[in-house]
Amino acid sequence: MKPNAVTCLLLIACVLNLLFGCSHRKAVPLPELEQAEAVMFEHPDSALHILQRMPKPTDKEQHALWCLLVTQAECKQLLPVSSDSLIRIAYDYYKPTGDARRKAMSALYMGIVNYKLRKAEEAQIFYLEASAEVEQTSDYKLGYLIMYRLGELYLFRDLSEEAWKAC
Known part of the structure; x- marks a missing residue:
């Protein structure tokens, strides 16, 4: 018994539906x-x-x-901030993604939270990471916020030359 054309088309449609119908869709x-x-x-x-x-x-x-x-x-x-646990969730999620704006924002706020927790070295690392990520975007307001925070950190640590470059 040979399958007719209608049966073949129906079988192909079912296979394609299984392959593409079950793909992961981005949540609204x-x-x-x-x-x-x-x-x-x-x-x-x-x-x-x-x-x-x-x-x-x-x-x-x-x-x-x-x-x-x-x-x-x-x-x-x-x-006041008591820990970095909340922003850490966002930072860990966005770090491996291709969303440069969200990566820069999460790194910026990781820096701000660490600075508030009196961890200036960690804050500097996050600010520098954010400044590298924001260069891949056209969000100039975010870029300003990042460089302002980095310059402020350098200024309060008596690193005037680095503060001047950041600002």
């Missing part, structure tokens, strides 16, 4: 995360309120973004 960002990110620079207190009200995301990518945004909002409001 939660509306709360998008809203918090949109208001972060002008209203970090509102962004933090949105992030604290929402349930913690279960998707790894969304959870990493949530951790990054919570840390960013807390740092912008000059809230």
Whole structure:
């Protein structure tokens, strides 16, 4: 018994559906995360309120973004930091990815948190990593924030020549 053309086409369609239909699709960002990110620079207190009200995301990518945004909002409001565990989640997630902007942001906030925890050497390493990553983007505001923090660190450590170059 020979398979006819319709049977062959149906079999090929099923195989293609199995191969491409089960591929991993990128999760759609939660509306709360998008809203918090949109208001972060002008209203970090509102962004933090949105992030604290929402349930913690279960998707790894969304959870990493949530951790990054919570840390960013807390740092912008000059809230005290007790550990780097929250930003570490985001940093560890974004480090191996190809998203240069998120890698730079997570390295920047790792530096800020370490600086607040009085770990200046670790902060410097993260700031330098962030400055290397931000060069791959066109986000000049982020680049300014990174170089400002690096210059501030150098200035407070009496490294005026390095501070001048960073600023």
